[in-house]
Amino acid sequence: MSLPGSLRPALVLLATLAWVTAFGQPRPPEPPPLEAAVVVEVYTDILGRAPHAWEVTYCPAHTRNDLRSLLLQSFEYRALSPEVVIHRAFFEYCGRGPTPEEMRHYRRRMIDERWSVGRIRQDINRQWSNDDEHHGRGPGYDNDGPRGRRDAIDRMIERAYDDLLERRPDREGMEHYRRFLERGGSESSMRARLRESEEYRVKLPDSKTTRAYQNVLRRAPDAGGMEHYRKLLVDRGWSQRDVEADLRRSDEYRNRKR
Structure with a gap:
């Protein structure tokens, strides 16, 4: 039996009131899925690659920020070491690997300033991929x-x-x-x-070593430790975070934690 047109709005209202009474506020409608262009842009920026077709079709995020958060927490992103990202970008855009200072520069950008993979690649392409270099x-x-x-x-x-x-x-x-x-x-x-300056070879690495010792071991570095990490910071391109990570693997740190 068909209902008169005048009764249909009233029945819809009654059904809505019954739902609210039983379950509380009705669930708001799902926002529309992200446009494919936005998904591609965020994947390229965070992971340095285009998404697969199924990743676009079944993208679980409904906003750009939600998708960025999901990708930053993904296993794929956490497996991207700064060294791999930087090496790939230099070989792709410049046809060579990075120098120690270039590696140090971009590692600091990724680790300390949280630059994304896409921003690293864009900066390397813009700064270093021309003939003047x-x-x-x-x-x-x-x-x-x-x-x-x-x-x-x-x-x-x-x-x-x-x-x-x-x-x-x-x-x-x-x-x-x-x-x-x-x-x-x-x-x-x-x-x-x-x-060759004293600031580069002595003052800067020594200040990083001192801060690392204070942060991890809560003491000033001894002469042997200072000399050891000075060489690693200058010759191997280590960062202060590398020194701190190495100190956390030491017997002194493990014994201190007990």
Whole structure:
């Protein structure tokens, strides 16, 4: 039997009231699934790859942030070591592996600043994959005009200081290397000079070692430990986190935890 049209709205209202009485507030409708383009963008940014077709079709997230959170917690993301990500990007975009300072620079970005895989790849592609790099001058050197050339030189100096000394250049250092580069010096020569500085070879690694010892063992480093980790930090490209992880594997740390 068909119901009169005038009764249908009333019956729908009664059914809704009965549901609310029995189960509380009705469940809101599910939001629409993410568009395929958004899924592809987030997968590329977090995992450095495009999603498979089934990952787009059955994507469980309904917002961009939800999908980012899911991928950041995935086994695949946790299995991506910074070293693997950085090596792959340099070989893909530059046809070579990263130098120790480049590895150190991007490891810090991934570990300390939580850069995504996509952001690492984008930055390597933008900064290092052009021919100027192979001449030891770095990208952006040949900008037109004196102002563009000065800006490019300043960026080159700032990048070298950030990579090697992990700080911005002071005014004296900026002026010194600006003159050096304007007179024909190369970026590789400037970096070699910074690597020979006492700050790079002694002060910076010693400060990292001291902080690591204080964080893990709650004491100052002894002379032997200071020398040991200085070599690893300078010659092997270790970070402060690497030193802390190594200290946590020591007998002193295990005995201290008992």
